Amino acid sequence: xxxxxxxxxxxxxxxxxxxxxxxxxGRTFSDxxxxxxxxxxxxxxxFVAAISRSGGSTLYAxxxxxxxxxxxxxxKNTVYLQMNSLEPEDTAVYYCTxxxxxxxxxxxxxDYWGQGTQVTVSS
Numbered sequence: 106x107x108x109x110x111x112x113x114x115x116x117x118x119x120x121x122x123x124x125x126x127x128x129x130x131g132r133t134f135s136d137x138x139x140x141x142x143x144x145x146x147x148x149x150x151x152f153v154a155a156i157s158r159s160g161g162s163t164l165y166a167x168x169x170x171x172x173x174x175x176x177x178x179x180x181k182n183t184v185y186l187q188m189n190s191l192e193p194e195d196t197a198v199y200y201c202t203x204x205x206x207x208x209x210x211x212x213x214x215x216d217y218w219g220q221g222t223q224v225t226v227s228s
Contacts, residue, residue: 107131107217109139109201114222117191125186125222127201135159138206139177139184140215143197143224153199154186155209164209191226198223 113125129137140155154175155164163175174187184201199222202215 107137107203109203109217109219111199111201111219111222114199114224116225116227119191119193119226119228121191121226122187122189123191123224125188125199125201125224127184127186127219129182129184129203134177134182135179136205137203138209139175140202140209141175141184141186142200142202142215143195144200144221145194145197148197150200155202156184157209158207162209188224191224193226193228196224196226 108130110128111125113123115123117123135158138155138157141153142150143153144150152166154173156175156177160177165173172188172190177184201219202217204216
């Protein structure tokens with residue numbers, strides 16, 4: 106049974122940085138693509154970023170404008186989301202996802218989700 110658990114959320118001022126972490130367990134980490142989504146108050150959940158099984162491919166939402174970076178550490182079975190130049194509009198619950206997809210751009214729903222971690226950006 107795959108489990109993913111997010112950490113690293115918190116309160117930060119606009120212009121600041123945070124790094125979210127997602128710990129993966131239950132299966133072989135390198136078999137799974139990993140992703141991040143977010144859900145702001147009164148808005149639908151939105152894709153943020155994804156990274157392939159090998160780590161060789163990444164995909165980002167257009168609205169990020171290069172501010173976020175996704176990476177993975179196979180020794181720690183962990184995926185990270187480095188968030189820089191944070192804006193109040195980035196305030197949301199951030200969710201980690203995982204599944205066996207081979208193509209990051211597919212619209213198929215992700216199989217495994219964490220409970221989320223709150224990120225609040227003050228102006």
